Amino acid sequence: MTAAGLGLAAPALAQSDTRPSLTIAVQKISNSNTLETPREQSNVGFRVSSLYAESLIGTDWLGNLGQVPGLATAWRRIDERVVEFDLRAGVQMHDGRIMSAEDVAFSLGGARLFGGASAGREPPADALAVARRTFPGFERMEVVRQGVVRFVNRVPDVTLEGRIAQNVGVVLSRQGFETAENWQAWARRPIGTGPYRVAEFRPDVALTFEAHDSYWGGRPPARRIRFNEVPEVASRINALLSGETDFATDIPPDQLPIIERNARFEVVGSxxxxxxxxxxxxxxxxxxxxxxxxxxxxxxxxxxxxxxxxxxxxxxxxxxxxxxxxxxxxxxxxxxxxxxxxxxxxxxxxxxxxxxxxxxxxxxxxxxxxxxxxxxxxxxxxxxxxxxxxxxxxxxxxxxxxxxxxxxxxxxxxxxxxxxxxxxxxxxxxxxxxxxxxxxxxxxxxxxxxxxxxxxxxxxxxxxxxxxxxxxxxxxxxxxxxxxxTFIAKRRDIRWRPARGWPMDFSAANLGFGG
Missing domain, CATH: 3.10.105.10 (Dipeptide-binding Protein; Domain 3)
Known part of the structure; x- marks a missing residue:
């Protein structure tokens, strides 16, 4: 599908970019009509958040669901209340800035999660409640030195690493938050570090991402990814079979044979x-x-x-x-x-x-x-x-x-x-x-x-x-x-594996074409 077909202005280098674009039919894009992770703690929010935002500790979604390095290359317990992180060097954010220790400290301990922002940028009460629930013992973030930060809890907690791996505490641009017109403007186009950046968000209609070519994990294999909101199962299936979309999510088991009878498509999931x-x-x-x-x-x-x-x-x-x-x-x-x-x-x-x-x-x-x-x-x-x-x-x-x-x-x-x-x-x-x-x-x-x-x-x-x-x-x-x-129907010629959770991973490690 072309950029014009997506209703977007074509990037300057679009004509020389031969990477495919993908379209995914989903039953719902967002329950809160925002993309700020504390506000969108839902199966539909989890599906897309890892495309644009990442945590210090990642999750092995394609394997045993264990903890793996994310924006931190390593971490260690200082004591029962403190975890120290070595930050990945040279991570470029979607606004072109290199992720700093200050971005990390702000994202996990600043106004974005716990309030105190300037007028118009204060997060809504439900988002603040989620942050308090996620980090109930939070005391402070410490920048030990550039490239090293510490999460300090008030009380001992054996689950700190798991809490920090949640997408509530993703690392986003401090400058982007502080210069946004208001909280909603920020929440509909947050600036993160993921393989794709938010290009356009039309609540209840479509969400479009464009490749973040400076992504630390490798150049994304798709030029653009668009999620279309299609509430009815039959309509999602028809969109896939007609070629209008490349993926269709949330397919009930009784509908799987309809798709599996067509050699051009397959159903994955568990x-x-x-x-x-x-x-x-x-x-x-x-x-x-x-x-x-x-x-x-x-x-x-x-x-x-x-x-x-x-x-x-x-x-x-x-x-x-x-x-x-x-x-x-x-x-x-x-x-x-x-x-x-x-x-x-x-x-x-x-x-x-x-x-x-x-x-x-x-x-x-x-x-x-x-x-x-x-x-x-x-x-x-x-x-x-x-x-x-x-x-x-x-x-x-x-x-x-x-x-x-x-x-x-x-x-x-x-x-x-x-x-x-x-x-x-x-x-x-x-x-x-x-x-x-x-x-x-x-x-x-x-x-x-x-x-x-x-x-x-x-x-x-x-x-x-x-x-x-x-x-x-x-x-x-x-x-x-x-x-x-969750069962996802897709074109058979797209090489892609489903996660053992809600996230859809379209990174270079999990997406290929032509086989």
């Missing part, structure tokens, strides 16, 4: 570092009783849903945890069993009389979201639960407080290999579940503090187990559905 859950709002009069919430969890046949709607292509996780937790993984943990008789018994004990329970749902924002919801409503009905499915247009309607908020869909991305990066991030005192006043539990919150502050691995395992007992069994705040899986 389960990723995300778990789909249902959230229960304790503020609803019926759900205030934990017995009703427990009944909801026992009425669902998860295995049947996996086999019928997912063709067995994903798995039910053991609670809100994944195997890459290492020694923090509780391999013997069991989810509430499928037991309709137990569900009916709990409802009788609760004195439930068929009162309506609302279930707010979006139309396939998540793959298979709507059919899964419809199947679960019938399963609940079979044990006597009157769950009313309500289709919403956007996330604001889903989470809007009020008497009609009862059950909703959500997902939790495991941003690093510890429960702090998922359980606390989502469900803790600073997480979305409690900030939205859907659920809270005093003992659980005390355990959150213990999990974050303890450096004793055995003690942390005990604490984590008790947290799961509370929030998944005794006083349910959510119900695990399954490990999320």
């Amino acid at each position: 389960a990723v570092n995300n778990i789909r859950v249902l959230v229960f709002d304790k503020g609803h009069p019926v759900l205030r009783n934990p017995l009703v919430r427990r009944a909801l969890t026992h009425a669902i046949d998860h295995r049947m849903i996996i086999e019928s709607l997912w063709s067995g292509r994903t798995e039910i996780t053991r609670g809100l945890q994944l195997g890459f937790f290492g020694d923090m993984y509780l391999a013997d943990w069991e989810n509430p069993r499928f037991d309709p008789a137990e569900a009916r018994r709990l409802l009788r004990e609760a004195g439930y009389r068929g009162e309506a329970i609302p279930y707010r749902c979006l139309n396939n924002y998540y793959v298979n979201q709507t059919p899964t919801a419809q199947v679960m409503v019938e399963m609940w009905r079979s044990v006597g639960l009157n769950v009313q499915l309500q289709m919403m247009e956007n996330w604001s309607q889903v989470v809007e407080p009020g008497a009609m908020r009862g059950i909703r869909d959500w997902s939790v991305t495991h941003v690093f290999s510890d429960p702090v990066g998922s359980m606390l991030r989502a469900m803790g005192p600073l997480g979305e579940l409690q900030r939205g006043q859907e659920w809270t539990n005093a003992e659980f919150n005390q355990l959150c503090t213990a999990l974050e502050s303890s450096t004793d691995r055995a003690r942390r395992r005990v604490v984590f187990r008790r947290m799961l007992e509370i929030i998944e069994r005794e006083d349910p705040g959510y119900m695990v559905l399954n490990q999320a899986a």
Whole structure:
């Protein structure tokens, strides 16, 4: 596709640049209509952020999800509160400047994350809340010397490296932030270090990147990458098959054969570092009783849903945890069993009389979201639960407080290999579940503090187990559905591998043409 076809002014050297351009059809580009990572902590935000912004510590998305050098070539623990980083030399940012230690200190410790910017550039409250949740013990950033920085925490924290690897703390241009017209102008075209720079962002329509040819990791193989927002699955598939796009994301398993029958295309993908859950709002009069919430969890046949709607292509996780937790993984943990008789018994004990329970749902924002919801409503009905499915247009309607908020869909991305990066991030005192006043539990919150502050691995395992007992069994705040899986349809002649997470990697190491 030409630059003119993309609605962009052609670069001066465009005629001599023979690299291909790519077009990707996605169901959603951004939930916040910005690209600032603290504001866009979502599957759709994670998909694109690594194209333009990078962290000191990277993630091996194509391998074991382990930590790898990013904008730091090495790091070391000074003590339980301090991590020191050797910065990669000569990294050119999208504005042509060489990344400095001051850019790093600003990005992880300045006004962009924690506030205090000049008028008009102050980040919105939700972005500041995410920064505080990501770095709750942050004390300061120190520039030891040019090329070396230190992250200093107020309290001991065994998870500092994982926190710093998150895309909340990506390194961006301090000068770009401080000279932007306002925060929104900055947030729609942040200046980072990634292989592609933001060229044009049209909210709810398209997001276009151009190659950052001075990228430290090698010249990008694509000249331009454009993400088109195409909400309907059928339209994304048609766009791919007709040649309008080169990739189509978020393809449900039942649609894969349509694409695989065509020799020009293939489907790639697998389960990723995300778990789909249902959230229960304790503020609803019926759900205030934990017995009703427990009944909801026992009425669902998860295995049947996996086999019928997912063709067995994903798995039910053991609670809100994944195997890459290492020694923090509780391999013997069991989810509430499928037991309709137990569900009916709990409802009788609760004195439930068929009162309506609302279930707010979006139309396939998540793959298979709507059919899964419809199947679960019938399963609940079979044990006597009157769950009313309500289709919403956007996330604001889903989470809007009020008497009609009862059950909703959500997902939790495991941003690093510890429960702090998922359980606390989502469900803790600073997480979305409690900030939205859907659920809270005093003992659980005390355990959150213990999990974050303890450096004793055995003690942390005990604490984590008790947290799961509370929030998944005794006083349910959510119900695990399954490990999320993403399937991407693409032209077969494009050499590209999917990540084990949401990010789409189009760097020189993972993109080729003509084979």
